[in-house]
Amino acid sequence: MMTPAATALGIHLRVLVEDAASSAAQVVVDAPVGAASDADAIRRLVEGADALTFEHEHVPNDLLDRLAADGVAVRPGAHALVHAQDKAVMRRRLGELGVPCPAWAAVATPDELTDFLAGTGGVGVVKTTRGGYDGKGVRVVRAAADVADWLAAAADGTGAALIVEEKVPFTRELAVLVARRPGGEVRTWPVVESVQRDGVCAEVVAPAPDLHPATRDAALDIAVRVAEGLDVTGVLAVELFEVADEDGGAPRVLVNELAMRPHNSGHWTIDGAVTSQFEQHLRAVLDLPLGDTAPRATWTVMANVLGSALDDPTDAVAQVAASDPAAKVHLYGKEVRPGRKLGHVNVSGDDLADVRARAAAATALLRGEPDPTGEADPA
Incomplete structure (x- = not known):
């Protein structure tokens, strides 16, 4: 999902993939096969590169430290990334920063x-x-x-x-995406609501509906404080619990998890924001000026395609297009397995109920379920 932004900006991507059939290898030409723990593979990966960045946190910190010592621009650096790798390290540091946590x-x-x-x-x-x-x-x-x-x-x-x-008695889960350059420039996107099903994100609503202004401001402040306090470079996702105030005031927020990379809670930005999280991550790790994060529509809903009864969800793309020409389908080229995250759909508009219903309808079709609207063209 970083590839279209890289192409538009004239940036060459090289990605280390676990196998030649992986999602990234299907769209990136320069995709050597290797493990994220393989020091030799990573050293070959970074030859001639301006920066090394990540799409997951499972990279050995000692290797990243050695690469940085050799002059490789590792972004985020190992000293920051460890807070997304180790929950105990993260909790201790957030406590030192005065960030509210469970x-x-x-x-x-x-x-x-x-x-x-x-x-x-x-x-x-x-x-x-x-x-x-x-x-x-x-x-x-x-x-x-x-x-x-x-x-x-x-x-x-x-x-x-x-x-x-x-076990926090939260009323809902929120998330804030923040991007930071090495020089310190920071930008945030609107606070979103993240809906989990069976421990997996199923839907994201941007912006979070009915969010108290004080709660919104607190969530944004926490995200910036974490990004700066941990010296993050790139995109950071801060996942939050919203907790009701016992005295009837503005709900408070507690930090649940961190991810130092483009994140599922930010996939709505591909179609719903002026600058997507993927373009912004590239800008940040290459120390380019950050882009505008304003939303393009009143509401954008991202719905994940979690498993499918179809052998290939692409078989339903024409049906989705016929049913809702404005729905934006993003499939990941993954083999179908029960509950596996196979892709997502973004829908934007001015009426939240309508937008949510349309995103759910499009996702249902990609999962091989009947079209709730009954409007799809069987052809």
Whole structure:
């Protein structure tokens, strides 16, 4: 998804892919195959490059430090990226920055976990400090026995270390995307609402509807504070819990997760903002002036295509186009598997209910479900 922006800006992309059939390899000409943990493959990747950046966080920090020492512009740098790689490191640093977060603790034994649960109403959320994503590496627990396998794996070194957090009584999830250049220029996009289903983002509404102005300002301030405090270069996604105020005031927000890369919560920007997160990330890591982040429409809804009954969702693209010519389909070229994120649809307009319904209808067609409108051309 970074390729169209790179082409328009005259930027050559080289991407390290896990296999030649991956989504990136289908659209990037210069796509050597290799693992993100392979030092030799990454050194070959960066030969002659102006900057090295990432589409996931699972890259060895010591390797990135060595590349930076050799003069490679690693963006974000390893000192920043570690906060997206390790949840314990992230929580400690956000606490130092005064950023509001859920109550948490590092836990290594059943007794430590039991003690924490006793102070949070008997329920908590245990997370692996590394490697988790899209609901993986996260369990809601009421007793240490619920994660006995994780505790044992962490103890013998075969699994990641663990943290536990309070189970936040949030009313909804929000997200803020922020971009930052090496010189310090920062831009944010509007605060969005992220709707999760089975631990995976299913829908994003931009901007977040019925958002209190004070809550909006707090969320934007937190995103900028995190980007600056962690010395982030590129796009940063700050995922937030919105929590009702007990006294009836503006809802407050707590930081849930961080991602130092273009993020699913920002896919709406491809069609819904003056500058997409992908173009902005390129601008930021190459230290170019950042683009305008204003929305192009009153509302934009991004709906994910999570699994499909079709062997190939592209078979339904003509049906979507006939049903809703303004719907923007983005498919990732991935093999169909149950629940797998295969693509997304962006729909913009002035009526939120209509926009959400149209995005859901288009996604249903790509999932091989009946068109709710009944208007698609069977041909």
